Amino acid sequence: MKEFSEKVTKSILTGIQPSGVITLGNYIGAIKQMVRMQDEFKSYIFIADMHAITVPQDPVKLHENIRSLVALYLACGIDPDKNIIFIQSENEYHANISWLLECNTPFGELSRMTQFKDKSSKNVNFYAGLFTYPVLMAADILAYDVDYVPVGIDQKQHVELARNIAERFNKKYGDTFKIPDVYITKEGTKVTDLVDPTKKMSKSSENPKGTIRLLDDEASIRKKIMGATTDSDCLIKYDPDNKPGISNLINICVALTGKTASEIEQEFTGKNYGEFKKYVADVVTEEILGIQKRYHEIINSDELDKILDENACVTREIAKNKFMLMKHKMGLYK
């Protein structure tokens, strides 16, 4: 079984859906934080494949995307010796715990989830799993008694729901779950769509020009950035309310270079949008091409299967213990 260093006492858990090739938003909002946190925290990092099936998926593509996401995690710098990387559906206890939690979650609370309202409004024929999805997310989190859940701002409401569910369960049945905190970094808050910078950059975006995916080729990454929506006043200034397009590009540079927004503003004082976009394209392509090089070395390796098999056993054991405790507390047999 994987042993974490004794110095490491706090833990984190997070996951990404394999519903398409992950985006620069996922990278900046989630993966970079995980890489930064991996030396200080026990980290559980998983592929949320059971979340992906809450909307229709092509089975062949889904299967490919799952493996591809594991390889991308590693290529982005998530170290398999420091993190427990696993696939959600390989651990059946997540779904088992989710059912017990569903039976303790008011319908009204789930109806208020903004992501559900948004997704269900776009499609009349949605399935029950889309509605109960936040409870599965609570199960993912609560099974491991983690301290923090690093996510982008779009997932904050779901983590808050997990906290409410845990608090209510503890009150009703006695101490069962640790209450986790959401962890959001400023620069990872929200990377927005390049065409419509008022929307988040999303794997499922209808317009591919607005989304940079980590496996896009260099030419198309550059083209998308050079074509990003900006404004007409030709001032490189961080002002998300009035200049969402330019502010998004500055935000991306802050996250990838470590410079502050005001350092970038100063560097580009008097320069035009074309020059700034070229700089953004250089920064983004340098980062992504490095990731792609490592990705191609990893994607077909046996090492990947070994990591997943080992970690499936480790996480099953932990989640099984939590499930058994819940069953006992709720009066289920055994």
Ligand code: TYM
């Ligand atoms: P998902 O797959 O939509 O996104 C994965 C992570 O990426 C962040 N993110 C972004 N951050 C900044 N800008 C963006 N444009 C952007 N797009 C996505 C998300 O906030 C998230 O941190 N339900 C989750 C997956 C999940 C999960 C969990 C996460 C399932 N169980 C338990 C944490 C803990 C989801 O759909 O993420």
